[in-house]
Amino acid sequence: MRTHRTAGAVLAAALLTGTAMAPAAFAAPPAAASAVAQAAVPFTAATAARAADGGYALSWASPAGSVTVTAVTSPDATTGTALGTAAGTGSLTVAPGTLPEAGRWYFRLVPDSGSPLVVADRSLGLESARNFRDIGGYRTTDGHWVRPGLVYRSNKLSGLTDADQQRLVSQNLTLDVDLRNAMERHDDPDRLPAGVTYQVADVVSLAHGIRFHDSALMTLAEAIAAGLFSGSSNLGQSIGYPFMVNFVGADYAFHDLVTAVTTNTSGATVFHCSAGKDRTGWGTAVLLTLLGVPRETVEADFLASNEYTGNPKAVELDWLRAAFAEVDHIYGDFDTYVREGLRLDAATVETLRARMLTA
Incomplete structure (x- = not known):
């Protein structure tokens, strides 16, 4: 003992x-x-990664027909800077300088059916x-x-x-x-x-x-x-x-x-x-x-x-x-x-x- x-x-x-x-x-x-x-x-995968030059690489996978991407400065925001629409399983590149400086950028992925998903670096x-x-x-x-x-x-x-x-x-x-x-x-x-x-x-x-x-x-x-x-x-x-x-x-x-x-x-x-x-x-x-x-x-x-x-x-x-x-x-x-x-x-x-x- x-x-x-x-x-x-x-x-x-x-x-x-x-x-x-x-x-x-x-x-x-x-x-x-x-x-x-x-x-x-309805997303099975999704990532957002910021590059050294200040751009972003986004990718996702879902059964949706298309996904519309919006950049927002709060995870709860529903409106922001429209970045484009891509396939239900796809990717999108945000070029450096596209978005102004912010505390943090979040990306709202909105499928043509189902609930949206917010991702961020x-x-x-x-x-x-x-x-x-x-x-x-x-x-x-x-x-x-x-x-x-x-x-x-x-x-x-x-x-x-x-x-x-x-x-x-x-x-x-x-x-x-x-x-x-x-x-x-x-x-x-x-x-x-x-x-x-x-x-x-x-x-x-x-x-x-x-x-x-x-x-x-x-x-x-x-x-x-x-x-x-x-x-x-x-x-x-x-x-x-x-x-x-x-x-x-x-x-x-x-x-x-x-x-x-x-x-x-x-x-x-x-x-x-x-x-x-x-x-x-x-x-x-x-x-x-x-x-x-x-x-x-x-x-x-x-x-x-x-x-x-x-x-x-x-x-x-x-x-x-x-x-x-x-x-x-x-x-x-x-x-x-x-x-x-x-x-x-x-x-x-x-x-x-x-x-x-x-x-």
Whole structure:
């Protein structure tokens, strides 16, 4: 027992450094009927990507005969700059200079039958927060889409420039959820626009004690073995991801994150850690899985940190998969993790889905 407590204390101390903690990824969402019970948007694929020259490349797939594209500056806008009409499965290029500078351009895809879909480049192009990006724009397994412009993930926000802050204001950001530990928050406090509510959801907080759901020593040994077997470039991260599921303190943080996103109806939410890839990566995986986004898409979003940070080794897929495996090991499935680990009830999950998914 003494050995177990000592190991737990050492691990908790490591977690406090922020180097061995990262958010995990969840399994399929509950099978209960969604609050969004109407017909799904008739698009099976859609993307918008901004080029370095300021132009945009749009593409989509749908059973429609044709799709009309309009550029808008808000995801809720219905009128804007008409860009053209193309086939139901097609593409459109927006040449540089076609659209004036704006906080962010969204593209409203209107099929000749069925509901429209709004897409956007995920990055806001913030100079001081390269990994700041939208978690919207993904299709779910049941044919809905995660709405853009509601929830963002990011790296630390301590260096936001005045221009970056103004861009966040233009996107109606009203809530910032900080997943970092006390030392990180002290050394690099967030620099936010006036009017943005700040909330802490410390993933490695010891406020709830040094407690684990399963043997800390066993989790440590298995994580090291798995990391060595997979050829992990960072054993600390290989260890940290399963502990994001095993450490009780992390449950409270991710519970608070999901609840904050669900209840912030006054505007957009951003959540972040330091690099925006580990704790934030697991938090994103939890949210997207709750919304019904398929695992392969969740994994692709996780790996995108390598592109946004400019570091091809920023994250490794085996780290995220280790967290999912820990969910299955401790709880048997993702639904049970959500219910018993994160203590999120069905009403909260349904409210989250109703808020964030298209009809």
